[in-house]
Amino acid sequence: MNSSEVLVVDKLVKYFPVKGGFWRRAHGQVRAVDGVSFTVQPCQVFGLVGESGSGKSTIGRLLVGLYRPTSGTITYRGKMQMVFQNPGSSLNPRRTVGKTLELPLRLHHKGLTRKELRQRVAELLTQVELNPEYANKLPRSLSGGQKQRVAIARALASDPKFIVLDEPTSALDVSVQAKIIKLILELKDQLQLSYLLISHDLSLMRNVADVTAVMYLGKIVEIAPTAELFANPAHPYTQVLLASIPVVSVEEEALKPTKRLVEGEIPSPLQIPQGCSFHTRCPEAMEICTRVAPELLTINPDHQVACHLHGKRGES
Ligand SMILES: Nc1ncnc2c1ncn2[C@@H]1O[C@H](COP(=O)(O)OP(=O)(O)O)[C@@H](O)[C@H]1O
Ligand SMILES: [Mg+2]
Incomplete structure (x- = not known):
């Protein structure tokens, strides 16, 4: 890890055993x-x-230590925290907001007096734009957006350098989503945070992520600075994904890649196709794709794609 990186993920692998039948023996993975x-730089929003x-979520959980990797390494500076998709289930319904925030504060800042704790709780609530009086409330009296603000405040309580945001707005009303995203971006600048932003929402990625990585069946198939990815999508899967974003203007329609619908269902992760795992649905699949898994190759500065259409010259 060099001095400009906050996170380096190297050849990360997570397999889950699948158990079943009378003896509950593992019969696959x-x-x-x-x-x-991938690597993440300071103050960067890395989109997945x-x-x-x-x-996507498995990567997030591996990063914060909720799962142990099957193999590969995760190296990072400072503390790492996670904000989950559903703020309703990530908050303890019987704990007041104040108590929810005090727990991590007590763990990470040992020796705080009760008064200091109360002060810090009030600061955290102010930081997420909630009235400090919310400390006395229970989660059930909060709206979805307010709960997610509390979840963000809880993540901030241990002074992390890096936060995994797993679909942080997809459980919220559209009108609330934009406000939470705005808050998340303001906090990033104020506190010099880096994010792994997980989402299936490409419009959100386009607006928020500095770098976007596209995943298909456990692998990154394309990665690029977000503007480059949206302007020059190189992987047929990325092209199909981009073609499915709703269009708001004629100008946007003109910029969109040719519409091609992705064919068939996503294969079961228990039986990932041989060769390129996308070949069963790819509109441009070639013979080599059924046999050889393509590696990520650099096609433009910082732009990598794993696809035989972009194979090394003379080999494909
Ligand atoms: N704890 C687990 N045990 C077994 N399989 C899991 C577990 N967590 C995730 N999976 C499986 O791993 C694959 C990836 O899941 P996940 O990381 O949640 O995907 P995403 O967040 O992109 O929707 C899925 O097939 C899912 O069923
Ligand atoms: Mg998920």
Whole structure:
């Protein structure tokens, strides 16, 4: 890890055993994350997009230590925290907001007096734009957006340098989503945070992420600075994903890649296709794709794609 990086993920793998039958023996494995590498810079929003089941949340949980990797390494500076999709279930219904925030404060700042704790709780609530009086409330009296603000305040309580945001707004009303995103971005600048932003929402990525990585069945298939990815999507899967974003203007329609619908269902992660795992749905699949898994290759500065259409010259 060099001095400018806050997170380095190297060849990360997570397989889950699948148990079943009378003896509950493992009879296979889900390849949830299958050799993922990336780095995140200070104050960067690193976006992870992909269909449901592609392994995004598993990466988030590996980063914060909720899962242990099957193999590969995760190196980072400072503390790491996570904000989950559903603020309703991530907050203890019987604990007041104040108590919820005091727990991590007590763990990470040992020796705080009760008065200092109360002060710090009030500061955290102010930071997420909630009235400090909310300390006395129980989660059930809060709206979804307010609960997510509390979850963000709880993540901030241990002074992290890095926060994993797993679909932080997808359980919220559209009108609330924009406000939470605005808050998240303001906090990033104020506190010099870096984020791993997990979402299946490409419009959100386009607006928020500095770098976007596209996942398919446990692998990153394309990664680039967000503007570059949206302007020059190189992987047929990325092109299909971008073609499915709703269009708001004629100008946008003109910029969109040719519409091609992705064919068929996403394969089961228990039986990932041989070769390129996307070949069963790819509109441009070639013979080599059924046999050889493509590696991530650099096609433009900072732009990498794993696809035989962009193979090394003379080899594909
Ligand atoms: N704890 C677990 N045990 C077994 N399989 C899991 C577990 N967590 C996730 N998976 C499987 O791993 C794959 C990736 O899941 P996940 O990381 O949640 O995807 P995403 O967040 O992109 O929707 C899915 O097939 C999912 O069913
Ligand atoms: Mg998920």
